[in-house]
Amino acid sequence: MKRPSGFDSSPEPGLPDADAPQALTPASGDGVEETPRPSLLRRRIAALADAAGSNQRADEPRGGVADPSLAPTVDLSEVREAREAAELRGEAEVDPVAEPGGVEPAARDIDGADRFDLVSAEAAPRFSLARLRASQESDPVRAAERRLRQAERQHRAQLRSESRRFSAESRRRRRNWQIALAAVGALALFVVAGAFTPIMAVREVQVVGTVNVNPADVQQALARFDGRPLALVDDAEVHRALEPFPMIQHYAVERVPPHTLLVRIEERVPVISVQGDAGFSVFDSAGVLLASAETPPAGAPVGVGAVTDFSSEAFRSAGRALRDMPDELRAQVVSVTASSGQDVTFTLSNGIEVLWGDADRTRYKAEVLARMLVALADRGVEYIDVSSADAPVFR
Numbered sequence: 001m002k003r004p005s006g007f008d009s010s011p012e013p014g015l016p017d018a019d020a021p022q023a024l025t026p027a028s029g030d031g032v033e034e035t036p037r038p039s040l041l042r043r044r045i046a047a048l049a050d051a052a053g054s055n056q057r058a059d060e061p062r063g064g065v066a067d068p069s070l071a072p073t074v075d076l077s078e079v080r081e082a083r084e085a086a087e088l089r090g091e092a093e094v095d096p097v098a099e100p101g102g103v104e105p106a107a108r109d110i111d112g113a114d115r116f117d118l119v120s121a122e123a124a125p126r127f128s129l130a131r132l133r134a135s136q137e138s139d140p141v142r143a144a145e146r147r148l149r150q151a152e153r154q155h156r157a158q159l160r161s162e163s164r165r166f167s168a169e170s171r172r173r174r175r176n177w178q179i180a181l182a183a184v185g186a187l188a189l190f191v192v193a194g195a196f197t198p199i200m201a202v203r204e205v206q207v208v209g210t211v212n213v214n215p216a217d218v219q220q221a222l223a224r225f226d227g228r229p230l231a232l233v234d235d236a237e238v239h240r241a242l243e244p245f246p247m248i249q250h251y252a253v254e255r256v257p258p259h260t261l262l263v264r265i266e267e268r269v270p271v272i273s274v275q276g277d278a279g280f281s282v283f284d285s286a287g288v289l290l291a292s293a294e295t296p297p298a299g300a301p302v303g304v305g306a307v308t309d310f311s312s313e314a315f316r317s318a319g320r321a322l323r324d325m326p327d328e329l330r331a332q333v334v335s336v337t338a339s340s341g342q343d344v345t346f347t348l349s350n351g352i353e354v355l356w357g358d359a360d361r362t363r364y365k366a367e368v369l370a371r372m373l374v375a376l377a378d379r380g381v382e383y384i385d386v387s388s389a390d391a392p393v394f395r
Helices: 040-054 076-088 123-138 140-196 215-221 235-242 313-324 362-375
Strands: 092-094 107-109 204-208 248-256 260-267 272-276 279-283 289-293 302-305 333-338 344-348 353-357 383-385
Touching: 204 215, 215 235, 235 248, 272 313, 302 313, 313 333, 313 344, 313 362, 353 362, 362 383
Parallel strands: 204 260, 272 302, 302 333, 353 383
Antiparallel strands: 092 107, 248 260, 272 279, 279 289, 333 344, 344 353
């Protein structure tokens, strides 16, 4: 049927359209022709083309478009979505190489037939990247590998941190051990040098604390250690060297590097003199004979009665009382007598008789007696009892 603007563009019923692509009909092996089943993407594109053709103006000529505004339009987003869905299902392979004309004809169905792709050449890289990301996100194997790589990186970082920490700790421990070993080595070297070499040998002997003992005699007795290393000075040998000095009660030996041997001496205190055939023998509180003299020395009163028995309780009590009282008061005592350890009696140089009692609280009794002697100096006192120091008696 003819129209004023030309022929109807729709084909006659029953006749194929000359512009439409013809389906391939390859022959099967048994001679029967089969029409290949079009893919979902081809069917989607065909449906979009049919929808676009239905919007064409009725008076449009078959060979072209009269008005460009009425040209058929195709939604590329729908084509892309259909293409992605088909590719995810594995129905088509996309050739990313685009022909230089702005249009990419390059996609081939699984069945080998060419198809028309409306994706532009500029959008092809973005499309391929989106496809790659979608495939990676949807693939559990790739996700597991990615998590495994991340865990390996974290493990390596933790190992590096632990290695640095333990390395610093091992260096600190090694440094401490080196310092300790160096100190021990230096000490051992010092001991060896002092014990087996003359570097720290005795060159000088000092004697401290002597009153009645001549220090020159003590130094002469210790001269045997000259030139001997300080570490090799034997205490037993020092004791044998000081035995001839009865006035020495205690002593202490100090080795002062590099060359000094120091001897501290505590002398015995003479407290009692006992008259004999050859004169007076002087004894300390332990009954050790200190010296012999023609007259009793000051501070060593003459013992009378049981005091002369060095094994008696009277001697021990009298000796302790005389030893512990001040030197000034002991110098005023001229004689001492006792029958037991509880009735020690002293006679002073001024003739006053003092009942001392036992040897307990000697310092306190000495203070009380000294005050009473000062207070009673002009009263002619002959007897003072300080055996009970808190309640002294005099007459």
